Amino acid sequence: MPPRFVLRDVSEKNREGKRTARERLAEERAKQKTVEKRRRALIVGASVVCVLGLAAVIGIVAANAGKDDTESSGPVIVPSGANGEDSLAIPAGKTGAKSTLTVWEDFRCPACKSFEDAYRSTIHELTDAGQLKVEYHLATLIDGNMGGSGSLKAANAAACAQDAGKFTAYHDTLYENQPAETDDAFAEDAKLIDLAKKVDGLDTPAFRSCVEDGTHNSWVVKSNEAFQKGGFSGTPSVLLNGKNIYQDQTMTPAKLKQLVQENAKG
The missing domain is CATH 3.40.30.10 (Glutaredoxin)
Structure with a gap:
């Protein structure tokens, strides 16, 4: 009987050890998933910021399209005969x-x-x-x-x-x-x-x-x-x-x- 008791006790300890290992592995995987989610969220967030920044730049370019870069601050001298x-x-x-x-x-x-x-x-x-x-x-x-x-x-x-x-x-x-x-x-x-x-x-x-x-x-x-x-x-x-x-x-x-x-x- 005692040997059987010892073996059963050892077996239970082994199963407990395996269960604890599985739990640790599961916890580690859960942590990795959380880290991965955060990493992806950061990437997406950064991408959105980049897109918004690019959109802002495009908006500025579009707003300036057609504007004359050459400044002229002199008096407006109308050509001869111009009307309207x-x-x-x-x-x-x-x-x-x-x-x-x-x-x-x-x-x-x-x-x-x-x-x-x-x-x-x-x-x-x-x-x-x-x-x-x-x-x-x-x-x-x-x-x-x-x-x-x-x-x-x-x-x-x-x-x-x-x-x-x-x-x-x-x-x-x-x-x-x-x-x-x-x-x-x-x-x-x-x-x-x-x-x-x-x-x-x-x-x-x-x-x-x-x-x-x-x-x-x-x-x-x-x-x-x-x-x-x-x-x-x-x-x-x-x-x-x-x-x-x-x-x-x-x-x-x-x-x-x-x-x-x-x-x-x-």
Whole structure:
């Protein structure tokens, strides 16, 4: 009997020892799970903070998109003949035309060049016929998005050309010689002055001084501010008698001509 008692006692102690080991193992695993949960929570929390931080950065970038980095604190000098609200529109065509085409453009904007290349001859035909007048508004969207100052300086040069009565010809020349969007070539005064040689009578000391001095820079900045406040989706924004036709997927130069001529008859 005593040996059996001893064996049974030892066996019970062994089972107790195993149970205690299992409990310790279970406790250790539970602790590891708790640590792992905390670690994952920290990772998720950090990720959320990173995402929120990135979102904040993106928000700031988006908020600054389209803003002109070039500050201009000088007086606002309006180009000769500019009209409209705050004298921010450069007119082309006869004032008595029944149809008005309002164009918001950026000289660095590739989409603006595409529009001009497609519609230029039709617009000239209609303005020459006295059926259409155009109001050009200049923006500096690409400067704000890509950096640089080519949009601003090209717009100033175009305003200088307006002073000389050569806006339309120089406007067309700038688009016909537009550099790649990432190439800020229009930021160079020499480039803008060299292009003026393509327009008869524009390359004068007065024009050169106007370009080099940035005479109309503050006016361009004010025009760009009006663009930002106007709720436009981008450049170009083209309105015929107040209706946005650039968003019309069916619009063509032929259709524009038809609409203008029908309005002229009516």
